[in-house]
Amino acid sequence: MGKYTVRRILQMIPVLLGATFLIYWMVFSLPGDPTAGKCGERPCSATYIAKFNEKYNLNDPLLVQYGKYMGNVLQGDFGESQYGIPVSDELKERFSVTAKLGAMALLFEGVIGIFAGVLAGLRKGGFVDNLVLISTLVVISIPIFVIGRVSQIYLGVKAGIFPVTVSFEATFYELMLPAMVLGSASLAYLARLTRTNLGDNVKSDYVRTARAKGLPETRVIGLHALRNSMIPVVTFLGYDFGALLGGAIITEGIFNIQGIGGYVFRGINDRDGIVVVGAVTALVLVYLFANLIVDLLYGLLDPRISHD
């Protein structure tokens, strides 16, 4: 286990460096103006551009620039937004909101997705199975921003069941609707994954053996079939948490949530390159670490995975 952990962490280093370099290179070296939008609707003055290039080392060779940027990032310095506020301060403040939203979405999709998947998987071809299959297909094919906007208008504005936007405090009640919207697509995938796995396992030899030796049905399903079906499901949930944190941009934009995704959304609209590169780098780091943790936990869940 120790060896595996070390190897997995070592493997992550080139990916981490590669991904952050890719982001940095794309923002500052692709044909485009990194100072666009810094000075409102007009182009920046020559002195401002010179100062900007100086501050972010844009006159150095690319690798040196990147090295300096990463050095700053490691010390917690992500640069400043166009309003002169350090990006790292904003990120710190906003991370808890995004994490809360992600956790709530995960809880929502986990509980309902697994429940629906189990109901469908136990009786493949039955009414519930077809209902789950069709409804998940519909949810998958409607883009998340349509689901978000429609539920915001109909459940929020017209029916008044949920708050329409989220305040700075981001209470549990306010985040409920956004969490449901954010988790909806993953919920559909999760239900289908659970259904397929359980459906396969129910037909397997060891389940027949368990029945043959006279175990009660609850024990056959609950202990034998379900437990073995849960391994890929739990893994999916783990990876999905990372994806939810990174993919919350659209949801946070729609519901005006002051999380990291909302910050990226605003950064795009303000054309603030430093904000976008800082926040996206931070999100990719979180995403990679979440995946690392899942990989390490995976061995604990499934003893068949050898870690030597």
Next chain:
Amino acid sequence: MTELAGAEAAIEAKPDEGEGGQVLRTRRGDAWRHLKQKKLFWISMVLILIFVTMAIAPWLFTDADPREAVLSEARESPSSEHWFGRDIQGYDLYSRCIYGARASILVGLFSALGVMLIGGVFGLLGGYASGWVDSLVSRFAEIFFALPLILGAIIILTSLPDSDRYVIIVFKVVAVLVVLGWPSIFRLMRSSVLQVKPNDYVQAARALGASPWRVVSSHILPNAMGPVIVVTTINLGVFIAAEASLSFLGIGLKPPTVSWGVMISDATRAMSSAPHTLLFPAIFLSFAVLSFIMLGDAIRDAFDPKR
């Protein structure tokens, strides 16, 4: 050399004839028989055909100009004259929905094909060559795999300079989706090549002296393509939805390009007063995505040995 090629051709031809004149059931034939009976397959095929016709020849469906704005009739509800009503700019929604198919289908088609080509070639290379070539390509793919689609797309599209030309706008979105999407097909292709490679027929072809190119093109590739084709079909739907998401964020396709994503993005601003402006493009978009996902599902089921 010619003799060897001839012998090989004879070996290849044999399975089709079968022994003793019987029709031998091939995997592909079985899959097709299964597919033909599926209702979902035909429904999705018909839907796809309609959308493709819309993309190629939108004038078959409507006479109205999608770019003619009649401001005095803005937000007009659906009527017999304008089936889907008009949006906040006074555009005819029905004709825009029809004309929007082209950009959406183009983006979906080219991105899915591009991803299949790049991911497939690298996957074939990594899986067949193994050794340091495999390690190199795999590490390279991991870097791109670490970038979530939306985040990566935001970075690339905000850094590229703006343009007003239709071709360039569409090409930018396609390029982004290909650059960020290829690692998933790469992984799939690589693992299925690794599964096919140790089979006896591949070894036999090698023993007969077939060149690496021939082993790959006529023995490995046809047998490793199945899963890639399924995922590419599903990807078509996924990329159409991704284009809409990017357009919604204001960084994908932009007006004057007519696309469902752009229409939905426009509509969300006026949603509470004119919900029909959102409804129709959303329905078109969802049905297009749905039909490709259903087709992929059906093909997967047909090829599933556990069926």
